[in-house]
Amino acid sequence: MTKKENELTWKDLEIGTIITEPGNASQYRTGDWRSQKPVHDFSRCIKCGLCMIYCPEACRFQSKEGYFEADMFYCKGCGICYRECPTMVITMEEE
Amino acid sequence: MAKRVGMEVSVAISEMVKMADTDVIAAYPITPQTHIVEHLAELVADGELDAEYIPVESEHSAMSACLGSAAVGARTFTATAGQGLELMHEVLYVASSMRFPIVMTVVNRALSAPLSVWSDHSDVMACRDTGWIQIFAENGQEAVDNTLCAFRIAEDNDVLLPVMIHLDGFHVSHVIEPIIMPEQKIVDAFLPKNNFPLPLDPEKPVAMGDFGPPVIYTEAKWAQEVNLRKSKESVLKVWQEFGKSFNRHYKPVECYRCEDAETLLLTMGSYSETAMTAIDKIRGEGKKIGLVRIRLWRPFPFGDFRQAVKGKKTLIVLDRAISFGGPGGPVCSEVRSALYNQNNKPEIVSFVGGLGGRDITVADFEEIINNGIEIAKNGRDNEFEMYGVRE
Numbered sequence A: 001m002t003k004k005e006n007e008l009t010w011k012d013l014e015i016g017t018i019i020t021e022p023g024n025a026s027q028y029r030t031g032d033w034r035s036q037k038p039v040h041d042f043s044r045c046i047k048c049g050l051c052m053i054y055c056p057e058a059c060r061f062q063s064k065e066g067y068f069e070a071d072m073f074y075c076k077g078c079g080i081c082y083r084e085c086p087t088m089v090i091t092m093e094e095e
Numbered sequence B: 001m002a003k004r005v006g007m008e009v010s011v012a013i014s015e016m017v018k019m020a021d022t023d024v025i026a027a028y029p030i031t032p033q034t035h036i037v038e039h040l041a042e043l044v045a046d047g048e049l050d051a052e053y054i055p056v057e058s059e060h061s062a063m064s065a066c067l068g069s070a071a072v073g074a075r076t077f078t079a080t081a082g083q084g085l086e087l088m089h090e091v092l093y094v095a096s097s098m099r100f101p102i103v104m105t106v107v108n109r110a111l112s113a114p115l116s117v118w119s120d121h122s123d124v125m126a127c128r129d130t131g132w133i134q135i136f137a138e139n140g141q142e143a144v145d146n147t148l149c150a151f152r153i154a155e156d157n158d159v160l161l162p163v164m165i166h167l168d169g170f171h172v173s174h175v176i177e178p179i180i181m182p183e184q185k186i187v188d189a190f191l192p193k194n195n196f197p198l199p200l201d202p203e204k205p206v207a208m209g210d211f212g213p214p215v216i217y218t219e220a221k222w223a224q225e226v227n228l229r230k231s232k233e234s235v236l237k238v239w240q241e242f243g244k245s246f247n248r249h250y251k252p253v254e255c256y257r258c259e260d261a262e263t264l265l266l267t268m269g270s271y272s273e274t275a276m277t278a279i280d281k282i283r284g285e286g287k288k289i290g291l292v293r294i295r296l297w298r299p300f301p302f303g304d305f306r307q308a309v310k311g312k313k314t315l316i317v318l319d320r321a322i323s324f325g326g327p328g329g330p331v332c333s334e335v336r337s338a339l340y341n342q343n344n345k346p347e348i349v350s351f352v353g354g355l356g357g358r359d360i361t362v363a364d365f366e367e368i369i370n371n372g373i374e375i376a377k378n379g380r381d382n383e384f385e386m387y388g389v390r391e
Helices: A050-054 A080-084 B009-019 B034-045 B059-071 B082-087 B089-097 B122-126 B140-155 B184-190 B214-246 B271-284 B302-309 B330-339 B362-378
Strands: A036-040 A060-062 A068-070 A090-094 B003-008 B024-027 B052-055 B076-080 B103-108 B133-136 B163-168 B176-181 B253-256 B263-267 B289-294 B296-298 B314-319 B347-352
Touching: A050 A060, A050 A080, A080 A090, B003 B009, B009 B034, B009 B103, B009 B140, B009 B176, B024 B034, B024 B059, B034 B052, B034 B076, B052 B059, B059 B076, B059 B082, B059 B089, B076 B082, B082 B089, B082 B122, B089 B214, B103 B122, B103 B140, B133 B140, B133 B214, B140 B163, B140 B176, B140 B184, B140 B214, B184 B214, B214 B296, B253 B271, B253 B302, B263 B271, B263 B330, B263 B362, B271 B289, B271 B362, B289 B302, B302 B330, B314 B330, B314 B362, B330 B347, B347 B362
Parallel strands: B024 B052, B024 B076, B076 B103, B103 B163, B133 B163, B263 B289, B263 B314, B314 B347
Antiparallel strands: A036 A090, A060 A068, B003 B176, B133 B296, B253 B289
8 A cells, every 4th residue: 555544535445445455454553542651660671571472452572672662653551561560660651 | 039927026036036147145034025035045956046045044144144245256145124124234334335236135014013014115214324226116027127237236346336126015026917037148148247346365365344443434435425326327327228138118216197297296116006097097187297206216316306306386205114203204304305405396295104014095195195285285284194094
């Protein structure tokens, strides 16, 4: 898809909004839904990766230092990582 | 040569579905549609029609199975009536929104309660806004002819929308009528193969029925609306070509003795035949009266309709459904809004009658017409007249 979804006119859509190009869900900014965001204190992090495993948006990625950070384009602020982190690295703060 | 044979209309419709070489039928039997799907089941079981017949557990499943069938590009047919149509309701929107060319015969039936298997248009009117092309047949021949046309309209790649053919339960569906069944080779020449442009195909994968966030939904709905409105051109084209091949001619709005009429009666479906007899009788008494019949209900033929009633004094609309607590008759309500901004429009009088299979005879039509003319002259204090109700 050459156009972004907010640039598509009704004429650009395939019949019945059939999707012919795979993977366009990646354009969907679930980060828009967020009312709280995860804030990290990586000094306590043991790099276990549980936050990455539990994240329902699969928005956690490992940085060069080995910490699991959240991609805020997709993070919807559900707080599951905060609930599951065994060393309490994560706190949730209002946006 | 095409033969004229005495056939039950339901059976004739099934025979036409067979001649159209339908690939998949998914249906649940319900009175008064039953004979259509029973006969199709026989045709498939006897090997006369090479199709997949899917007996489902409900109408909701019937329409859902039709979605799957249409998605792979198979020619798809179903039929239902009354409660069955309502049980399909949410899936009807999916069919039209996903632009699947499904053809469905709706044998119009009243809605419960009290339980009624008899005919009126309550079932259709509840599905008015589902985005389907909707054609009303007056008699068996029209129902059969339009079943064939429906496949061609639906599958036209400029259209790609599902089509409902409406016929009145019992008064049309169960009547044995002389029907002209065409020759197979003319049907084959008239109806090309279904060629759905983006079918489910492992060689060329697509995703269907996906999530449409707010950023896309409005565009998706507008595309659908533009397409449904534009489909009228294809409907006209198909009817024109049908006329050439079969010498029977259909148009969106039919006028009967309208030219010099001052008062017009408006009907849809089978009661129009009785209405014509009533018009003839009243004409004999010197009153200038005509009949307008809407055949194409969706997309609504605004231009043809406005032209048909232009300059007339009175328009009397008979609805066979009731919009509870609202304007009375749903057809009348549409007709009123179609004329609201027009100059030189007739005085409109709304009648609701013929509910749950109650007959409207020639004498009844005479009464409706005479009362309608009086009401138009003297005004009224109610939204509509409930015809024939016992006080």
